[in-house]
Amino acid sequence: MVSTPAPAPGVAPPGTTDQAAALIEFRQVQKTYSNGFQAVTPFDLSVGAGEIVSLVGPSGCGKTTVIRMAAGLSSVSGGELVRRTDQLAYVFQDPTLLAWRNVRSNVELVAKLKGVDKATRAAAATAAIEMVGLGAFEKSLPRQLSGGMKMRVSLARAITSAPELMMMDEPFAALDEFTRENMQNQLLRLWRANGFGAMFITHSISEAVNLGHRIVVMAARPGRIARIIDSPSPPTKDDAPRDKAALADTAELVSSLLAGDK
Numbered sequence: 428m429v430s431t432p433a434p435a436p437g438v439a440p441p442g443t444t445d446q447a448a449a450l451i452e453f454r455q456v457q458k459t460y461s462n463g464f465q466a467v468t469p470f471d472l473s474v475g476a477g478e479i480v481s482l483v484g485p486s487g488c489g490k491t492t493v494i495r496m497a498a499g500l501s502s503v504s505g506g507e508l509v510r511r512t513d514q515l516a517y518v519f520q521d522p523t524l525l526a527w528r529n530v531r532s533n534v535e536l537v538a539k540l541k542g543v544d545k546a547t548r549a550a551a552a553t554a555a556i557e558m559v560g561l562g563a564f565e566k567s568l569p570r571q572l573s574g575g576m577k578m579r580v581s582l583a584r585a586i587t588s589a590p591e592l593m594m595m596d597e598p599f600a601a602l603d604e605f606t607r608e609n610m611q612n613q614l615l616r617l618w619r620a621n622g623f624g625a626m627f628i629t630h631s632i633s634e635a636v637n638l639g640h641r642i643v644v645m646a647a648r649p650g651r652i653a654r655i656i657d658s659p660s661p662p663t664k665d666d667a668p669r670d671k672a673a674l675a676d677t678a679e680l681v682s683s684l685l686a687g688d689k
């Protein structure tokens with residue numbers, strides 16, 4: 428069952444698990460596909476307003492299934508999924524840009540399809556394009572951009588629709604390590620400016636730890652949560668220095684959980 432009650436008043440600070448302000452709550456949510464395969468066993472998680480929750484786990488543990496249910500793209504087989512916002516945006520591994528539209532036109536597209544008026548979406552697109560550092564490429568076509576630049580267009584397009592909740596399914600997986608780290612920084616810059624909540628799926632432990640206020644470590648067969656870890660040094664709005672040693676310890680903990688040591 429998926430229900431969408433009225434938006435909760437107030438905005439919780441990043442890292443909160445305050446149920447009243449949660450944008451989305453999974454309550455014992457399960458997924459069994461029509462062939463009888465149980466992809467996700469009872470799953471409890473909430474994502475607060477302005478909170479980034481990363482999901483990391485082995486292939487087949489149900490990460491995409493979870494995010495698809497959250498987005499309403501896949502039905503829930505059991506339990507209850509409560510979503511308190513319809514302001515969603517998606518960013519996938521494939522930036523899915525329209526080849527014949529230039530950067531600005533691609534960035535404005537989702538907001539346009541959502542019916543945002545021309546002046547508002549143009550202003551939002553200008554800000555987003557600047558924020559991802561593509562101001563000089565507004566008129567470029569996708570084929571004239573690198574993989575990292577295309578992903579920045581995809582991020583700018585998502586932000587332009589002013590989402591409260593971003594669903595991100597391995598958005599940076601196809602990028603080289605250097606570009607990937609750069610994109611994580613871009614994403615955090617956008618988050619500091621726009622304050623969206625996010626579910627961020629990744630196979631990369633360092634990415635999960637760098638981005639998440641909380642890190643959900645999943646296990647496979649059957650798909651389930653192994654542990655939810657509060658970041659010891661989460662991203663902050665004022666971009667305060669992070670405790671690298673504490674984050675390295677968290678990465679080690681995630682690694683050992685994934686290896687089944689803990």
Ligand SMILES: Nc1ncnc2c1ncn2[C@@H]1O[C@H](COP(=O)(O)OP(=O)(O)OP(=O)(O)O)[C@@H](O)[C@H]1O
Binds near residue numbers: 462466487489491
């Ligand atoms: N439509 C479907 N019908 C039956 N089984 C499915 C379907 N979609 C996914 N599955 C199975 O459900 C399990 C979870 O799949 P899902 O794509 O959610 O995993 P994932 O953790 O996102 O994997 P990956 O990291 O490889 O993308 C897998 O075993 C997959 O084979």
